[in-house]
Each structure stands twice: as C-alpha cells, then as structure tokens.
Amino acid sequence: MEITKATIMSSVKRYQYFYTVLFALSSTAFITHPAYGKSEEYNEADDLPSLDFDSLMAADIQVTSAMKRLQNKSDTAASIYVLTNREIIQSGVTSVAQALTLVPGMQVRKLDNNQWAITTRSTAGRHSSKLLVMIDGQSIYNPGFAGVYWEAINVPLYDIERIEVIRGQGGLLWGSNATNGVVNIITKHTADTRDNIVQLATGTKQDYKVDFRVGGDLVNYSSFRISGGVEQTDESSKSEKDLSAHDDGKKQNLNGRVDFNINDDLSLLAQVWYNNIDMGQNLRLADVNTNLSSYVYDQYTLDYLQLMTRLDHRISPVSNQMLQVSFSSQRGEQAYYRDKFLTTDIDYQMNTLIKHTQFDWGVNYRYSDVFIEENDFFSNLSNLNHYDHFGGFIQFQFNLVPDKFKLIIGNRSEKNSFTGWEHQPMVRFLWTPESRHTIWGAVSQGVRVPSFLEYNNIARVNSSLGIRSDIIGNNDIDAEKSFSKELGYRYSEDNWGVDISLFHTKARNVLVIDPDVNDTFTYITYNFVSDGELTTYGGEATLNWSPNRKLNTEIGYSLTSYQYDLPAGTTEAIGHDAYMRQLIAKANITLTDNHHLSLTYRIEDGEAYDTKDYAVLDASWRWQINDTVTFSLTGNNLLYGKHIEYGNSSEAYTVVTFIEPSYLAQITAKF
Amino acid sequence: MANSREDAIKSGFIYNFARYSQGSWFNASQQNSYNICSFNPDFIVSAAKTLKALSIENRPVELVLLTNDNPSLTNCNTLFISKADADVWHAISKNEVISSLMLVGEFDGFLSSGGHINFFIISGKVRFEVSPSRLRKSGIKMSSKVLRLGRIYQGGEQ
Structure with missing residues (x-):
C-alpha cells in the first residue's frame, strides 16, 4: 500500500479525540479577577440580593472582600450561573460532575459509570477543558495535561455552599486555565456545619455509598469539621465495543477543615482533602508488536492529596488582603500512563476601595514537580521534571456613574517556563439604565500555555496502518491567544428573570497536528504545532419563573459553534468543527411541607461528540420524614434508554460505555 | 468597624428573627408597626434602607432612633445594641x-x-449566637430552623 501524507491525514482523523483526551492544553489563561462583582460605593447598603437567611449568611460584610468568588449576580459583567446548595441537594445528584448537568451551557458528557468530560463554550474532552476548576480558590487540575479528573472530586455535596460557574473568559483573573470558563466549588464555613451527618445510598449503579460529617465548635467562635465517605459503583451493562464494561470502581475520601477566628478582622482557614479511587476501565492501546489497536482492561488508581491554608485580613472597612498557600499531590497509575505531581501555589491579593474606584491587585507563584514514567507508550523529549510560573494581576473598577455605569479594566501578566511572559488584558462595562435592567460587555484576551505533555512528551498510539505512530510534543510551540468579545443582558422581576449572553472568540496559535512519515514509511509522527486558528461563537439564555413559593422553574438554551481554520496539511488537536445545542428545563416543586420534587429535562444536540442527539429526564423525590431524617429517591437518564454520550469511537484510549437509566435511594440523618 | 453593608446585613437578620418568631413580645392587633430600636444612627439609616416597605404580620417595619437622654423603650419590639453603645x-x-x-x-x-x-x-x-431560654423567658418562641443557623448559647442565666 502506498503511504502518502493524505493517507496519514485520513488516519490522523481517527486520533483527534485522542489528542483531545490526552493532550489537553494547559492554559495559563488570563485571569480576570474576582471582584468585578461588587461595585457600589462604600456607603451603599441596599445592594443585598435578598433578605432570606441563605443570602444573608452568604453575604460578605465588605464590598471588597471577594477573593475568587462572585458577589452579586446582577452586578457582574460576565456570563455566570450559581448552583446553590439547596438546588444541588434537591436535584438528587451525587457528585460535582453530575451537578454541573444542571447548569445551562455546560458541556457535560459521561464516558462511563465514573469518568466525565466537561467544559463550556467548547468541545469537552476526557482530559482537556481549558476550564479552571477550583475548590475554595485552589486550582485542582492535573499539571500534566491541565485537565481535571472529575471522578476524583469527591467533595461531600452537603458540605458545598454553592458552585459558581463562569462561562467564557469572565474569570481570567481568577487563575490559570480559564479561557473557556471557571467552575468554583465553594465549601461551607465550618461555623455552618457544626452538626453531624450520616448518609447511606444504594441504587442500580451504586452498590453502596456511605458518607459522614462530624462538626463542632472550638474556642473563640472557631470551628471544625471532618467528613468523608466510601463508594462502590457498579459495572455498566454494555460497552461501546463487544467487551464487558469493566467500569465499576471504589472511591474513598477523607476531608478536614478548621476555621480559626483570630478576631473579627483576622481568620485562618486550614483544610485537607484526600481522595483515593480504584476503578476499572477499558482502553484502546497500540499493540507493541503490530501497532494495531488492542483493547485492554485496566484497573486505574489515583491518590490525590490537597492541603490549603488561607489567611484573611480585614484591614479597614474598605480594604482587605488575603494570603493563600496550598499544596497538591497526585499519583496516578493507568496501563499506559503513570504520573506523579507535587504542586505548590502561593497567592496574595489585596482589594481596596478608593472613593468610587475599587482597586485590586495580587501576585502568585506556582511550582510543579513532575514525574511521568517512561514505558511502552510514553517517553520524554528531555529531562524536564519541573516547571513554574509567576506573575500578578491588577484591576480597576471605576464607578463612573454610581449605580448606573461601571468600567472595569484589568490585566494579568505571568511568566511560565514554556513560553515566557504572557499578558491577559481585559475591559468590561456594566450599565444599569434602570434597576431591573443590566447590560454588560467585555473585550478580553486569554492565553493558554501548552501543557507539560504537549511540551515535553512522546506518546505512542495505535495505527490502522500497522505502522509505529507517535504523537510528538514540541518545545517551540507558542501559547494560544484568544480574543473574546462578549455582550449580555439581564432583566429581573420579583418572580421571573431573563439572562442572555452572547460571545465571539477568535484564537490564534492554536494547537494542531502536523503529521509526517519517514522516508522508509516505517514511522509516522503526529507533531504538535501552534499554527491553527479557531473561532467559536454562540450564546446562552435562561428564563426563570417562580409563580409562587412552591414552584421554581427555569428554561435554558445554549448554542456553540466551534470552527477551525487549519493550515494546509494539518488537522485538529482538540475537537473538530461542530455545532452544539442544548435545551434544559428544570422545575423544583414543593409538594407539601415535607415533600419535594425536582425535575430536569435536558436535550443535547450536535455532532461534536459523534453521538446521536439525546434527551434525558432526571427526577428526584425528597421526603423530610422528621427533623432528623430525610429520604430521597432519584432516577437519572430516564425516558431515552441506553445511549452513548461521548461517541468518538476513534479516540485512542478510553472505551466508553452506554449510559443507562439508573435509580438511587438515599437516607440522610442529620443530628 | 462596622460599615453600612454590615449594618444592612444585620438588619436583615433582625427582620428575619422577628418574622420567624411567635409570642407575646409583639401583638399585631395592638400595634400599628413593628418597631426596631437602636441608639446607633448609622445603623438606623442602613436598616431603614434595607427594610423599606417590609412588614411583619402585616404591620410595617419602623426604625426608631433612641437617644441616651430619652430612651423611650416602651414602643420597641426589637432593641439592637451596637458595639459602640455597650x-x-x-x-x-x-x-x-x-x-x-x-x-x-x-x-x-x-x-x-x-x-x-x-x-x-x-x-x-x-453569624449569631442565641439563648433560646432567655427568649422563652421574654415570651418569644423562635423557629427551630432559625435556631439551627446560630450557635446556641449555653451560658448561665442572669
């Protein structure tokens, strides 16, 4: 058979998801900081979102105090969505990843009974997302591929205060890797978890799930909690291939947090998370003798330890500062990939209000020790075993017309080990012509720095031609730069509201694949180059309506267009040209004082994942038996039957399974 | 160093404490308004803005500024004592x-x-700490859901 570049191009198409899966980009995106959410001049006191207890408990006493947190939704110049603890609990979801299915505009695809691919305004991959994911301001991504092991995020849902989602580049100042968006998981202060919980669950896809929490007081209004759990998931009944699904697994986690209240103005938070997962998966690997694809059953383990301390200091009623130091250690073992990381992060931030202008600035430093074991499938280009980045941000929020028009200007500049200095400037405005109407807009540039794997690794992949094939990292690739324009409108009445966001993003220096073959046609290389361009555009719209206190409804629609402009001879590295459409309808119904029903209907449409369009219904009934005990019954993926959510059958590693209807019964005792 | 936002949040709590309590400390049939009193003028200004147009048992919430010379407490339903007025x-x-x-x-x-x-x-x-026994002594029964949000004060009776 004659092997030409065109043949290889055809072959390489088969791997585009593979690249997506493994070589996600490590975006050191820019970051626009947190504080765009506040705004009013210091003396304004009537900007509380509402006076219910939940809002009051969540409200910061200073307008300057948001560190990587949103303030008031109506006062934020970005496309945002907030999942409250109440909605998370009432919906019956059992994980953070599943909770994100409740957010309009989030691309949430389940690969098997444990693994997920999640992002927004883009195509999601198993390991790629360009999404900054944080727990209490601590980034939780794998430094190797800059993606997230969603199955290892086992934060007990009852410990979560809320999950804030920013779609698009609105969170660029929050941290690296935020060009598609931000998911910020904010856990409850221990002062609000000073009780004990035991929770037991079982169902058709979960053999058992046992969680607990113990909380209590310490001296001087300080408090603590310890929580944890163990979960055994069952195997799916059908794999995409003629294999046993092998996607059962066990997860264990243990978490602790202490909040020391030194005085009214000074507090210290210290927390630790430990997660261990041990789960089965099917892989498609290259046969080391024939180079053809072979299917392998693998038992995949991951140990994940995070430590974080944060000192918050209120300097004055109009100024505060924060110092956060965190460590993250991961050790993963899969049949084709073994890695070990230790990352240290140091962040300092200060927020000050000077008359009508809020001034925010901060500096940060990250150091990662990296070890990727060389084996039949992976090798390193050089002996690089660490990388770092450091930099800072600055942001001004000008209240040009108090309560009417705010202008926000900021920039984050960071130097990283791979591409040097990168700059991420942004300009935003927020116009409130009348109290119920808000119009916002933004122009920003995000930067995505290559991941460690894209920069320094060689990965062996299978070949339908039976020829040795490798994906080759590149020390000379540039950071991807994306220029984004956004426009939004919000209207809010007492019992209904509308939220619309539009975006157009054009990225250059986009990672693409340049295939090549040697003269003897015995070795194919798929070389990373940063020569592509990528245009994405679309929007999200939500309409919420609460006719009375017993019924809350919401409809959300989102559209994303994802289009490459490829240089001749190259092909996509992450995703492919596609449209993605999504419709979500939600209803939370209080049937009686003790009975509650939550319904979520979701339609996913588009060719991005090589699947059929599908629709699912999730329903959860919750019965408060008495002050101590709650029982819930939840059904997921109802109506549509078995379906594949991530159908890129040519993807080289993960072999997905059919996602099936499932049922879960859960009983919770709080005392 | 309380600021107006802090006062606004606290006034919201105070409003909810009253909303979620029952008892003889407030008789809507005999009063035209629910009166929140304080010696702190800054608090009164912030609270008046925050609680504007709100009511308790169909009685409007009123903010009453007390003075040291004439602390007319008889018409008060809630008395808020700020740190400066200890x-x-x-x-x-x-x-x-x-x-x-x-x-x-x-x-x-x-x-x-x-x-x-x-x-x-x-x-x-x-956040807040609360003494349910003292509330009961004053004829106030606060909802258990509210009590759960606060720290229960276990100190001795005065």
Whole structure:
C-alpha cells in the first residue's frame, strides 16, 4: 500500500479525540479577577440580593472582600450561573460532575459509570477543558495535561455552599486555565456545619455509598469539621465495543477543615482533602508488536492529596488582603500512563476601595514537580521534571456613574517556563439604565500555555496502518491567544428573570497536528504545532419563573459553534468543527411541607461528540420524614434508554460505555 | 468597624428573627408597626434602607432612633445594641421594660449580661449566637430552623 501524507491525514482523523483526551492544553489563561462583582460605593447598603437567611449568611460584610468568588449576580459583567446548595441537594445528584448537568451551557458528557468530560463554550474532552476548576480558590487540575479528573472530586455535596460557574473568559483573573470558563466549588464555613451527618445510598449503579460529617465548635467562635465517605459503583451493562464494561470502581475520601477566628478582622482557614479511587476501565492501546489497536482492561488508581491554608485580613472597612498557600499531590497509575505531581501555589491579593474606584491587585507563584514514567507508550523529549510560573494581576473598577455605569479594566501578566511572559488584558462595562435592567460587555484576551505533555512528551498510539505512530510534543510551540468579545443582558422581576449572553472568540496559535512519515514509511509522527486558528461563537439564555413559593422553574438554551481554520496539511488537536445545542428545563416543586420534587429535562444536540442527539429526564423525590431524617429517591437518564454520550469511537484510549437509566435511594440523618 | 453593608446585613437578620418568631413580645392587633430600636444612627439609616416597605404580620417595619437622654423603650419590639453603645446597654440592661423586647447585640458579654441574640463576624460574614431560654423567658418562641443557623448559647442565666 502506498503511504502518502493524505493517507496519514485520513488516519490522523481517527486520533483527534485522542489528542483531545490526552493532550489537553494547559492554559495559563488570563485571569480576570474576582471582584468585578461588587461595585457600589462604600456607603451603599441596599445592594443585598435578598433578605432570606441563605443570602444573608452568604453575604460578605465588605464590598471588597471577594477573593475568587462572585458577589452579586446582577452586578457582574460576565456570563455566570450559581448552583446553590439547596438546588444541588434537591436535584438528587451525587457528585460535582453530575451537578454541573444542571447548569445551562455546560458541556457535560459521561464516558462511563465514573469518568466525565466537561467544559463550556467548547468541545469537552476526557482530559482537556481549558476550564479552571477550583475548590475554595485552589486550582485542582492535573499539571500534566491541565485537565481535571472529575471522578476524583469527591467533595461531600452537603458540605458545598454553592458552585459558581463562569462561562467564557469572565474569570481570567481568577487563575490559570480559564479561557473557556471557571467552575468554583465553594465549601461551607465550618461555623455552618457544626452538626453531624450520616448518609447511606444504594441504587442500580451504586452498590453502596456511605458518607459522614462530624462538626463542632472550638474556642473563640472557631470551628471544625471532618467528613468523608466510601463508594462502590457498579459495572455498566454494555460497552461501546463487544467487551464487558469493566467500569465499576471504589472511591474513598477523607476531608478536614478548621476555621480559626483570630478576631473579627483576622481568620485562618486550614483544610485537607484526600481522595483515593480504584476503578476499572477499558482502553484502546497500540499493540507493541503490530501497532494495531488492542483493547485492554485496566484497573486505574489515583491518590490525590490537597492541603490549603488561607489567611484573611480585614484591614479597614474598605480594604482587605488575603494570603493563600496550598499544596497538591497526585499519583496516578493507568496501563499506559503513570504520573506523579507535587504542586505548590502561593497567592496574595489585596482589594481596596478608593472613593468610587475599587482597586485590586495580587501576585502568585506556582511550582510543579513532575514525574511521568517512561514505558511502552510514553517517553520524554528531555529531562524536564519541573516547571513554574509567576506573575500578578491588577484591576480597576471605576464607578463612573454610581449605580448606573461601571468600567472595569484589568490585566494579568505571568511568566511560565514554556513560553515566557504572557499578558491577559481585559475591559468590561456594566450599565444599569434602570434597576431591573443590566447590560454588560467585555473585550478580553486569554492565553493558554501548552501543557507539560504537549511540551515535553512522546506518546505512542495505535495505527490502522500497522505502522509505529507517535504523537510528538514540541518545545517551540507558542501559547494560544484568544480574543473574546462578549455582550449580555439581564432583566429581573420579583418572580421571573431573563439572562442572555452572547460571545465571539477568535484564537490564534492554536494547537494542531502536523503529521509526517519517514522516508522508509516505517514511522509516522503526529507533531504538535501552534499554527491553527479557531473561532467559536454562540450564546446562552435562561428564563426563570417562580409563580409562587412552591414552584421554581427555569428554561435554558445554549448554542456553540466551534470552527477551525487549519493550515494546509494539518488537522485538529482538540475537537473538530461542530455545532452544539442544548435545551434544559428544570422545575423544583414543593409538594407539601415535607415533600419535594425536582425535575430536569435536558436535550443535547450536535455532532461534536459523534453521538446521536439525546434527551434525558432526571427526577428526584425528597421526603423530610422528621427533623432528623430525610429520604430521597432519584432516577437519572430516564425516558431515552441506553445511549452513548461521548461517541468518538476513534479516540485512542478510553472505551466508553452506554449510559443507562439508573435509580438511587438515599437516607440522610442529620443530628 | 462596622460599615453600612454590615449594618444592612444585620438588619436583615433582625427582620428575619422577628418574622420567624411567635409570642407575646409583639401583638399585631395592638400595634400599628413593628418597631426596631437602636441608639446607633448609622445603623438606623442602613436598616431603614434595607427594610423599606417590609412588614411583619402585616404591620410595617419602623426604625426608631433612641437617644441616651430619652430612651423611650416602651414602643420597641426589637432593641439592637451596637458595639459602640455597650455602655448604654449596661445602664439599661436592668430596666424592667426590656424584659419584653427581643434583645440583639454585637459585642462580647452581651448574652451573659441578659441579651437574647448576639452577632459576631467570622471570615467576613455575619453569624449569631442565641439563648433560646432567655427568649422563652421574654415570651418569644423562635423557629427551630432559625435556631439551627446560630450557635446556641449555653451560658448561665442572669
């Protein structure tokens, strides 16, 4: 058979998801900081979102105090969505990843009974997302591929205060890797978890799930909690291939947090998370003798330890500062990939209000020790075993017309080990012509720095031609730069509201694949180059309506267009040209004082994942038996039957399974 | 160093304390308004803005500024003592009139000296501790759901 570049191009198409899966980009995106959410001049006191207890408990006493947190939704110049603890609990979801299915505009695809691919305004991959994911301001991504092991995020849902989602580049100042968006998981202060919980669950896809929490007081209004759990998931009944699904697994986690209240103005938070997962998966690997694809059953383990301390200091009623130091250690073992990381992060931030202008600035430093074991499938280009980045941000929020028009200007500049200095400037405005109407807009540039794997690794992949094939990292690739324009409108009445966001993003220096073959046609290389361009555009719209206190409804629609402009001879590295459409309808119904029903209907449409369009219904009934005990019954993926959510059958590693209807019964005792 | 936002948040709590309580300290059939009193003018301004147009048992919420010269407590339903007015509190805490009010403060020693609910700040957020037994003594039964949100004060009775 004659092997030409065109043949290889055809072959390489088969791997585009593979690249997506493994070589996600490590975006050191820019970051626009947190504080765009506040705004009013210091003396304004009537900007509380509402006076219910939940809002009051969540409200910061200073307008300057948001560190990587949103303030008031109506006062934020970005496309945002907030999942409250109440909605998370009432919906019956059992994980953070599943909770994100409740957010309009989030691309949430389940690969098997444990693994997920999640992002927004883009195509999601198993390991790629360009999404900054944080727990209490601590980034939780794998430094190797800059993606997230969603199955290892086992934060007990009852410990979560809320999950804030920013779609698009609105969170660029929050941290690296935020060009598609931000998911910020904010856990409850221990002062609000000073009780004990035991929770037991079982169902058709979960053999058992046992969680607990113990909380209590310490001296001087300080408090603590310890929580944890163990979960055994069952195997799916059908794999995409003629294999046993092998996607059962066990997860264990243990978490602790202490909040020391030194005085009214000074507090210290210290927390630790430990997660261990041990789960089965099917892989498609290259046969080391024939180079053809072979299917392998693998038992995949991951140990994940995070430590974080944060000192918050209120300097004055109009100024505060924060110092956060965190460590993250991961050790993963899969049949084709073994890695070990230790990352240290140091962040300092200060927020000050000077008359009508809020001034925010901060500096940060990250150091990662990296070890990727060389084996039949992976090798390193050089002996690089660490990388770092450091930099800072600055942001001004000008209240040009108090309560009417705010202008926000900021920039984050960071130097990283791979591409040097990168700059991420942004300009935003927020116009409130009348109290119920808000119009916002933004122009920003995000930067995505290559991941460690894209920069320094060689990965062996299978070949339908039976020829040795490798994906080759590149020390000379540039950071991807994306220029984004956004426009939004919000209207809010007492019992209904509308939220619309539009975006157009054009990225250059986009990672693409340049295939090549040697003269003897015995070795194919798929070389990373940063020569592509990528245009994405679309929007999200939500309409919420609460006719009375017993019924809350919401409809959300989102559209994303994802289009490459490829240089001749190259092909996509992450995703492919596609449209993605999504419709979500939600209803939370209080049937009686003790009975509650939550319904979520979701339609996913588009060719991005090589699947059929599908629709699912999730329903959860919750019965408060008495002050101590709650029982819930939840059904997921109802109506549509078995379906594949991530159908890129040519993807080289993960072999997905059919996602099936499932049922879960859960009983919770709080005392 | 309370600011207006902090006062606004606390006034929201105070409003909810009243909303979620039952008892003889407030009789809607005999009063035209629910009166929240304080010696702190800054608090009164912030609270008036925050609680504008709100009502309790169909009675509008009114903010009443007290003065040291004339602390007319008889029309109050909730009395808020700010940190700056701790001295005033010590002067009036034995006054028989306050035994039938909901007493809210924001400084150390408020509960041990006879108060019902005391605000404190942790990590930039407002939280409260509450003495259910003292509330009951004043004829106030607060919802258990609200009590769960606060720290239960177990200190000795005055």
